[in-house]
Amino acid sequence: MLCLAALLVRAGEAPNAADVYRRAFAALPKLSDVEQKILQGDPAGAGAAAVSAKLAPALALYRQAANLPRCDWGIDLEKQDISFKSLLPHMQPLDQLSKVAAWEAERVKSTDPAAFVALHEDALRSAAHAGEGWPLISGLFDAAIRQRSLDALSANLAALSPGQLAKLDAQLNAIPPCVDFRSAMLAEKAFGIDWFMKHLVAVSHEQQAGAARTNFSANLRMCAMAAGGPIGLKIGLEENGGDNFWLGLGQCKRGITLVSADIRRGEAILFKDGQAALVLLQEKRIEPINVKLMRDELFRLLGDRDAQKVVAGVGTNSAQLVQQLMGASDLLGAIAEAGATPVKDPAAWGKEVAAQVTNQNAIAALYFPIAGGTRAVMDSTHAKELMMRVAMDVMREGPAAAARSRDPWGAGAPFVCRPTADGFELVSQLQRDGQSVTLRLPRR
Numbered sequence: 001m002l003c004l005a006a007l008l009v010r011a012g013e014a015p016n017a018a019d020v021y022r023r024a025f026a027a028l029p030k031l032s033d034v035e036q037k038i039l040q041g042d043p044a045g046a047g048a049a050a051v052s053a054k055l056a057p058a059l060a061l062y063r064q065a066a067n068l069p070r071c072d073w074g075i076d077l078e079k080q081d082i083s084f085k086s087l088l089p090h091m092q093p094l095d096q097l098s099k100v101a102a103w104e105a106e107r108v109k110s111t112d113p114a115a116f117v118a119l120h121e122d123a124l125r126s127a128a129h130a131g132e133g134w135p136l137i138s139g140l141f142d143a144a145i146r147q148r149s150l151d152a153l154s155a156n157l158a159a160l161s162p163g164q165l166a167k168l169d170a171q172l173n174a175i176p177p178c179v180d181f182r183s184a185m186l187a188e189k190a191f192g193i194d195w196f197m198k199h200l201v202a203v204s205h206e207q208q209a210g211a212a213r214t215n216f217s218a219n220l221r222m223c224a225m226a227a228g229g230p231i232g233l234k235i236g237l238e239e240n241g242g243d244n245f246w247l248g249l250g251q252c253k254r255g256i257t258l259v260s261a262d263i264r265r266g267e268a269i270l271f272k273d274g275q276a277a278l279v280l281l282q283e284k285r286i287e288p289i290n291v292k293l294m295r296d297e298l299f300r301l302l303g304d305r306d307a308q309k310v311v312a313g314v315g316t317n318s319a320q321l322v323q324q325l326m327g328a329s330d331l332l333g334a335i336a337e338a339g340a341t342p343v344k345d346p347a348a349w350g351k352e353v354a355a356q357v358t359n360q361n362a363i364a365a366l367y368f369p370i371a372g373g374t375r376a377v378m379d380s381t382h383a384k385e386l387m388m389r390v391a392m393d394v395m396r397e398g399p400a401a402a403a404r405s406r407d408p409w410g411a412g413a414p415f416v417c418r419p420t421a422d423g424f425e426l427v428s429q430l431q432r433d434g435q436s437v438t439l440r441l442p443r444r
Contacts, residue, residue, distance in 0.1 A: 017068035017129055018090070024061035025093040029054050039100070043107035052107060055100050062097040066125040091141050094130055098123045098145040102152060113159055120149040121171045131179040136188045139179030140374065143381040146178055150384045150439070157395055158423065158443050169392050178382050181346075181375040185336035188367065193329040196297070197278070215288030216256070217270070217277035222284040233261045235268060235279065260323045265330075269322050276322050289322060306366055313362020328363035335364075339375060342408045345431040346375035380432045383409070387426040387439040390415055394424065395441075402426065 031039065038051045073090055105119035123145055131142035160168065223244050224236035234248040235258065247258045261268040268279040276289040299307040314321045335353060343349045350372015358365045393401035394417060402417035409430040416427040423442040430437045
């Protein structure tokens with residue numbers, strides 16, 4: 001049995017669930033084709049007990065990890081050798097283990113209802129850990145794990161005693177909710193577009209450190225900044241220790257053009273003879289932007305297909321590429337804030353936003369039309385989390401308890417509670433795949 005105390009990396013530091021998960025991944029056995037079919041099939045069928053025993057060590061570690069509050073996957077966006085595709089190597093094995101937990105829960109359901117509930121509770125805790133790090137992608141894994149366990153638990157609530165219901169209610173209240181769309185999009189903005197700009201400048205600067213800097217920014221200093229007047233924001237520059245000169249947005253002096261400026265962001269972009277430079281307005285600092293490096297990094301990080309889409313949309317204007325990156329950051333931020341307001345049909349909302357974004361920004365357009373589908377998954381998971389709490393109230397108090405609920409997608413109205421042939425169901429006004437999101441609770 002793993003000793004959790006051994007996981008303490010430094011004295012006084014709480015153990016990291018990610019370390020235990022990685023041990024669980026390593027403990028996953030290689031299953032034969034026959035065993036894989038058993039795992040994907042009837043958990044009560046022949047050979048299921050042997051497969052369960054084979055998976056038990058990995059499942060035990062997975063459950064230990066799920067019960068640790070701290071989970072840090074060690075994602076470091078500043079490492080230049082990390083691509084977007086390699087940031088989440090833990091997602092697939094974590095999802096695999098959650099499926100093992102769900103399968104094991106079904107296997108023991110009839111003989112040990114408490115173990116059935118506990119396994120799904122641990123799966124829900126691991127879902128919260130799945131959402132750590134890169135919410136847009138990991139949030140989808142988070143949602144998939146949660147929906148699997150919420151559907152299984154709701155289908156078996158009637159078999160639980162009042163005491164088991166109360167315990168489950170308390171456990172669910174202690175588990176952090178699913179990643180929401182707004183947070184996921186803001187993370188994409190921060191970890192994607194904004195990080196790329198920061199990374200680009202840092203790498204460009206590092207490559208030129210200690211050597212003759214050929215970018216025009218090497219001989220340029222920012223002296224001042226002013227806002228207002230007929231040309232809006234302008235910055236004061238000094239070239240080669242000579243006289244100062246003011247440069248307004250769109251103006252070109254001494255071959256230098258101010259192509260973009262954003263006071264709120266605190267950044268501006270200069271362009272000269274095919275070269276670009278980033279001006280950090282508050283720091284009065286000018287950093288070179290290696291446009292060739294930008295294109296190389298674009299292909300490395302996005303892959304050929306998506307990078308080609310960006311280049312095709314932006315064209316060969318290097319300054320335009322820089323402007324598109326800054327514009328994409330603003331668009332993702334605006335869309336994230338719009339995502340805080342509930343919409344009944346996220347897929348339709350996504351198509352509408354995609355039509356607007358595609359014509360505005362080739363980089364931001366990469367996130368669409370997947371945003372509508374992503375939001376539908378995350379919102380429907382949150383709806384089921386809320387309805388699960390309502391379902392337990394209905395189990396204890398009767399259908400009238402649903403009248404106290406509030407459906408966030410129903411303009412303040414409660415979730416609809418209606419009888420079915422074998423129990424009851426709760427229905428939200430939220431739509432997914434053209435149907436109302438529904439939590440079904442059969443009698444036992």
